[in-house]
Amino acid sequence: MTLRPDGFVHASGPVRVVFGRGALASVSEEVERLGMRRALVLTTPRQSGEGEDLLKGLGPLAVGVFSRATMHTPVEVTEEAVSILKELDADGIVALGGGSTTGLGKAIAARTGVPQVVVATTYAGSEVTPVLGETQDGVKRTRSGPEILPETVIYDPSLTDGLPVPASVSSGLNAMAHALEGLYARDRSPIFRLFAVEGLRAFRDSLPVLQQEPHNVSARDRALYAAWLCGTVLGGVGMSLHHKLCHTLGGALDLPHAETHAIVLPHTMAYLATEASEELTSAVELFGNPLGGALHDFASSLQAPLRLADLGVQESDLDGVADLALRSPYWSPKPLERDGIRRLLHDAWAGNRPTN
Numbered sequence: 001m002t003l004r005p006d007g008f009v010h011a012s013g014p015v016r017v018v019f020g021r022g023a024l025a026s027v028s029e030e031v032e033r034l035g036m037r038r039a040l041v042l043t044t045p046r047q048s049g050e051g052e053d054l055l056k057g058l059g060p061l062a063v064g065v066f067s068r069a070t071m072h073t074p075v076e077v078t079e080e081a082v083s084i085l086k087e088l089d090a091d092g093i094v095a096l097g098g099g100s101t102t103g104l105g106k107a108i109a110a111r112t113g114v115p116q117v118v119v120a121t122t123y124a125g126s127e128v129t130p131v132l133g134e135t136q137d138g139v140k141r142t143r144s145g146p147e148i149l150p151e152t153v154i155y156d157p158s159l160t161d162g163l164p165v166p167a168s169v170s171s172g173l174n175a176m177a178h179a180l181e182g183l184y185a186r187d188r189s190p191i192f193r194l195f196a197v198e199g200l201r202a203f204r205d206s207l208p209v210l211q212q213e214p215h216n217v218s219a220r221d222r223a224l225y226a227a228w229l230c231g232t233v234l235g236g237v238g239m240s241l242h243h244k245l246c247h248t249l250g251g252a253l254d255l256p257h258a259e260t261h262a263i264v265l266p267h268t269m270a271y272l273a274t275e276a277s278e279e280l281t282s283a284v285e286l287f288g289n290p291l292g293g294a295l296h297d298f299a300s301s302l303q304a305p306l307r308l309a310d311l312g313v314q315e316s317d318l319d320g321v322a323d324l325a326l327r328s329p330y331w332s333p334k335p336l337e338r339d340g341i342r343r344l345l346h347d348a349w350a351g352n353r354p355t356n
């Protein structure tokens, strides 16, 4: 199909969203709605206490908690969880947590077909995308499909009230990257643009408040609302240069996901600023001109990480990352040239303020 200028195709996944303070109370109703009778609750080790509470709250509708969800969805952990699901004769998943726990739920659903309810507690946005990244033998592979998309998402902002400020900021910047890439994606649509701009505005307004007042209830509500919008954009459009570089850095150097996105974002926007200037106009209106510099200042005001060097990346790693990223690039509005990408990576490594 050859559409554009400026025709489009718009398709959005059929996720049911329950949003609001106290929404967690609807979890049994949502589990039953999907026909589950024996749900398995998933969490990370850090959130196992909340998982046990959820198990109790679900009463006869749940049969156990698996609390070993891990960043980057290692296949060994998924296989262990699938065998526990089978042992317990569980018929569905309730994943409570951020992108790591959601990733485990998606990986189980992809293998078994069981339905998923996600109770999202960070701003990562994975809960509304049909995308799954899994790690095996040190390599992270991404795939997408309708069987991966969770059926129901519960957003209860009270569960994010205790999300530490650094995690809130990095995870919020990670979600902003979804929306920004949605603005210039090859398969962008006017509806996703509305979602992206509204999500970016809500993060622009809420993250600075959270940085100062982590328990500010209306800022917490607004940030989770923004996360839903930005995640939905990522669920509907193809990723581009920014996600490619972050996946390459994360996979090759085992870097923390949200922080890597937070650091790289101003630099990818600066790299694309000229070629995607029309598509990025609304982002410039929200954050300032030039966009890369303005996003750097925004991140800096939030005390977000700014330097890949601070994540342990060595300058000598950058050539290899540039080569890897160029080996199988995602579509980009600007052709990728080796020198420009290497410079971008150096700027992100050193924490330079972009001039574009």
Ligand code: NAD
Pocket (backbone or CB within 6 Å): 044, 045, 046, 047, 070, 071, 072, 073, 097, 098, 099, 100, 101, 103, 121, 122, 123, 124, 125, 126, 127, 129, 130, 131, 132, 133, 159, 160, 161, 162, 163, 164, 167, 171, 234, 257, 258
């Ligand atoms: P995370 O899920 O790894 O959470 C980080 C830590 O914070 C964990 O220990 C978790 O238990 C804890 N935590 C979560 N919510 C909390 C809360 N409210 N209060 C206190 N602690 C809390 O981090 P993340 O950034 O949400 O997710 C990162 C993962 O998600 C990566 O593996 C990434 O690849 C994946 N991801 C996938 C997609 C997708 O569409 N497939 C999108 C974004 C992220």
